[in-house]
Structures are given as structure tokens and as C-alpha cells.
Amino acid sequence: MMTRKLLCSVAVGALAAGPAMADVTLGYLADLSGSTSVLSGESSRVAIEMAIEDFGGEVLGEPIELLSADHLTQADTGASIVREWIDVEGVDVVLSADNSAVGLAASPILAEAGIPFLHGASTSALSNDQCEPLQIQALMDTYGLSRAITVPLVESGNDQWFFITVDYAFGQALEAAGAAAIEEAGGAVVGTVRHSPQDIDFSAYLLEAQASGANAIGLATFGSWQVAIAKQADEFGMELPLVPYFLGITDVESAGIENLQGIRGAVQFYWNENDATREFSARFAERYGRPPTFTNAMMYETVRHYLESVEAAGTTEGVAVNEAFRATPIDMIRGGTTTVREDGRQIRPMLIYQTRAPEEVTTDWDFFEIIGEADADSLLLPQDQSTCRLFGEG
């Protein structure tokens, strides 16, 4: 019995032993091998390293350490990594988790531990039911994504919509928010098909869309499905405009611009927008061999602002850093600033683009022509519709 007790107490010691707190430790939890690894993955790590280097490599006199791990797009893997980072590595902030399931799983663990979570998941749930005081959304949520391009298109006459939606929560949420925006702006949804994650042939859906009398096809899907739909629409010679919600320059590169010309969409950052973005992109391309995607740029901005906040707060303690993070506006690479709302949403505009024709692409990766801007406030879920409990707490 005595030995049993001894063993218990030793084990308690092992479990409770606090991690070493010397460095400032950033944990980048990413998809390094799955569907978003090209858009974000390794390249966003390069962006974070750049932000750390630009900051001087240390903050408050402590070296900055960057951990990174692959969540394999599995929520339980991601949650285990986060837990281990907290218990063993003494992580000070967790970045990205660019997958809704992983983000939702990591959120309560980090909230309980009092560690800031600057996430790159796009689900609106993380700024509604599952909003947390120390949680900040670095990317646009599904609400903003769905409205940015929808409303201007409806207003310019594309008011009959057909949705091709990936049949799970992300697609359904995007479609629902998009449909609400369309109806609000005076348009109508004339048809919807849900495609299964296993689908590779979309021709039947495209023909159905053509027959429905729609004048815009909303693609509430992403990645390889989106590329396949674009290619097949091009093979049919379809004139109907496709409207992607989640298209990065890397998707265009892999699909080929000839399959995606004349498409209109919205994006948070475009590398060839102005001198400031071009300067940043040239530096990024030196390290990674291509211009930054919007996720790369968001990670850079977020990490830079985080490090500034640590310096301003004079500590890495979560609550104080979070206060400093929200107290000062975040500098955008493109110029100007954004701020963070109580629910953790960044108040940020989106750029409206049109993809160029192949012969117009004179520089590598210069696929988009910026034709407008969606106002930041129009992309924010109105406070009275939000279910986030943090509103009104002060």
C-alpha cells in the first residue's frame, strides 16, 4: 500500500510538473499534408518565420521559438497536439488550425488553459456559440466569405443563383449564408445540388444548373472539387459565371488559368494589389519561390501583431497579451489597419477580383484583376444576430 501511494505521488509529480517557461513559444498547428496544405501548410510557416525575423527574433529579451505540427485534418490529432504543447512545451500562443473540426476541438482546451488562439479556421461557430475571450479569427468566416462576392453580383444583375455545395457542414453553412445574402439583396436561389466528398464527375450538376435558368453558379465547395467543376464547365463551354468562395492563387495555378478565366470572387489579400503588397511578396517569394496566398499574408500580419502585443503587455501571459492585441489596431500589409470585435472577428474588407484571360497574365502568378472592394462592415455578422456571449460584457 505504501509503495502504491509512493507511485501515485510520483506520478502526480510527473503530471503536474510545470513546463519550462524561458522562451516565447509559438505553436503553429497546420495541415501539412492534406487538402489545404498547398494554400497554407508549409508556406504559412515561412510567413510566420518571416514575421519573427522581421521582429528581430526575440521579444522581451527572450528568443522566440516556433513549434509546428501536422494535425492531419483530424480533430483528435489536433486536440492531442495542442494539449501536449500546453502541458509539455509551455506554448504561449497557438496559431492557425486551418480546419474547422480541428479549430473547434482545440478551442475549449486553449480557453481552459488561458492561452490565446489565433486561428485560421473559417467556421462562423468560432465567433458565435464557441467564441472565447482569448480567441481571434485570422481569416474571414463563412458569413463574410459568402457575402463579399454575392451581394455585388446580385446588384449587378446576376440575381438567379444555383448552388453546387459540398455535402457537409462547411458547404452547408456557406450555402445557407450565401442564400440569405442573395435573398436580402433581392435575388433568388433557383436550385441547389449537394455533391458528396467522393464525387469527381460534376457534369450532371452543371447541366442541371444550366437548365435551371440561373445566371450565376455559386460554388460552396473548395480545393480539388472546385478545380474539377471549373475544368468541366470549361469543357462544356458554359457561359454561366462560376462564383467560387474560397479560391486561392495556388488553386488557379493547379487548375490552369485557361479553365478559370473571367471568374469573379473575393479574397482577403492579393499579392499584386499595391506597392506595399508587392514589396512583401517579393521578400516572401525569395524564401518560398512563389508569392504569398491570402492565408500566408494573414498569418504574417497576425504573428507580427501578436509579438507587438507581447512587447506592449510586457508579458506572455494570455489575458494581458489578448488585451494588448485588441487594444491596438492590426497593421495590414496592404496599408491601413483592422481591429478585432468582441467575438474575435477581425473587421476587415475583402477585395473583389476577376480572373484574367490567359493572354493577359504577363507575370507569373498574376491571375487576378482587382475590380473593387467589399466594405468591412458589410461582411460582419450583425451583433444582434450573433450568439456570442461576449457581447456587452464590456
Next chain:
Amino acid sequence: MSDTNAPRIAVGSPKARHILGFEPARFVAFVLFVAVVALAPMVVYPYFLMRVYCFIIFALAYNLLLGFTGLMSFGHAAFFGMGGYLCGWAAREWGLPFELAVLTGTVTAGLMGLVFGWIAIRRTGLYFAMITLALAQMVYFVALQADFTGGENGMQRIPRGTLLGFFDLSDPTILYWTIGVLTLFSVYAVNRIVHSPFGQVLRAIRENPVRAKSLGYNVDRYKLLSFTISAALTGFAASLKAVIFGISTLSDIDVMTSTEVVLITLVGGIGTIFGSVVGAFLILSMEHFLAPYGPWLLLVEGVVFMLFVLVFRRGIVGGLQDWLKRPL
């Protein structure tokens, strides 16, 4: 036993002295495992160990079916996934305490096993495996679409609650010992099942179903019971996992989980008790330490699988058992 491919299982002499129902060699292995459970958290990250323990229970359940009854199921992920979801739902939405939530997950998986088994045991061999796989895929799509599972976002914020209304499981130390003791108990229980008269009949069915039937045993009834017990124990493992990690997601119900448990069982040793323990430690360590290398993990797992199938079919503990001529 003329078929050299069939697993040779050392049963041990009935005259051998049993300690806690274990044969002497197995008892030594059990003591070693108790020591590992007691000492490992000092050097290894406890949450990783708890994950391994869940998969040990899962592999024990699977081995009961494959190793001791001779039925190859490719659908155990369905029990694992649904067990976890139901346990999570019971704890979060119905506010049931730890014991009842785990019981809910276990019973759900057991009932599913009863239905799956009832359909599948009408066929044997490859057809049996295919039916279980097909049923599991159906369950997967239900989980993907149903509201209560949260689709691909998964089910989060499953509360841990308290053990017997007294021990707070949100304390990692208490949680660890609870899971550790339940795992040891599972090893003990499966060993008892295997060595009960019921277990003897299962082995007879595995060796020669026709002869077992001619001796008057209702073979289908026994197979169904074995399948149901295996499914229930799988649900138990999944319920513990849901409580430990606070989430239950599609990756638990994915076909990859079914293949993972096959791999664990094969590497450890089909038809052994401690093969499940060794296999789970080995495969999960591999996954843990190769995780930063992404797709390489799958490649390494594939190579390990082929290696064991081609040259080391008895598995690690199975090979050890042959060498020692003692059941492990």
C-alpha cells in the same frame, strides 16, 4: 490442425496453476503491464498513454473476434465511432455522469453489434468481412450527415464529469488512474472470457465450425454473442476515448480506424491477449512520432503491414509465445 496458415494458439495445459485466472506466463506478462501502467506516466506523456490504453481495449475486443472466434470484421470503426458519439451525447446533452455515459456508449455499440452480427454471420470468410465493411460505410455516412454528430466538425466539449460522483475526472491524475485501472480490468476480463467454457466453444468454432456444430453447439448463436461482446467492448474503448479527449469525430468512424485495429492485432499477434497491448503501443508510438512527417506515416505503416504478413505472420507476441511455448 493441418492448415499451417491457421493461427496456432497455445492454450496451455488445463492442469497448470492459474493466478487470477491467468496462466503463469500470462500472469508474468500481466504484472509487467501493471508495472508499465504504474510507472510510465513518469516518463511518457499521460494523454498519449491513455490514448494507447483505449486502443488496447479496442484491440482486445477485436482480437476476441478475430483471434478467438475466427471472424474477420472490417466494420469495427462503426462501433468505435458510434460508441464515442453516444457516450459524448449522453454526457453533454443528457448530463449523465461518467459511468452512465460510458455505459450508454457501450450498450449502443453492443446493440449495433447484435444487428450487424445477425446480418453478417450468415456468411463466412470474405463475404462476412465485406458485409461488415458495407454496414460500417452506411453508418459512416449517417454520422457524416446526422445533426447530432456535428458532421465533419465533430462533437466537442464532452464533459468528463466525476467518477462515482466523487472523483473529479478533470484532474489528469485521477483520470489517468481511472483509465489505467479500467484497461487492466479489461485485460483481465477478456482473459477470463477466453478461458471460460464459452471461450472454449469459441475456439472450437474457430478451429472447426462443422465439428463444433456436430457436437451440438449452436454455432451461429455463439458467433453472434462473440460479435456482440466484441462490439460492446469496442464501444467501451471509444467511450473512454471520448471522455478523455472531450471530442468524438469522424476519424473514429472512418474505415482507417477499422484497418488500424487490424494492423495492431496483426503486429501484436492474432489470438493472443498481450499482443493487443504490444501492438497498440507499437503502432500508436509510430503514429505519434511519425506525425510530423505527414504522408510518410502511411507509407511506413504499409511497409510494416506487408512485413508482418509476409515474414512474421504470428506477430510479436505470437512469435514470442511460440518460442516460449507458453500462451501470452
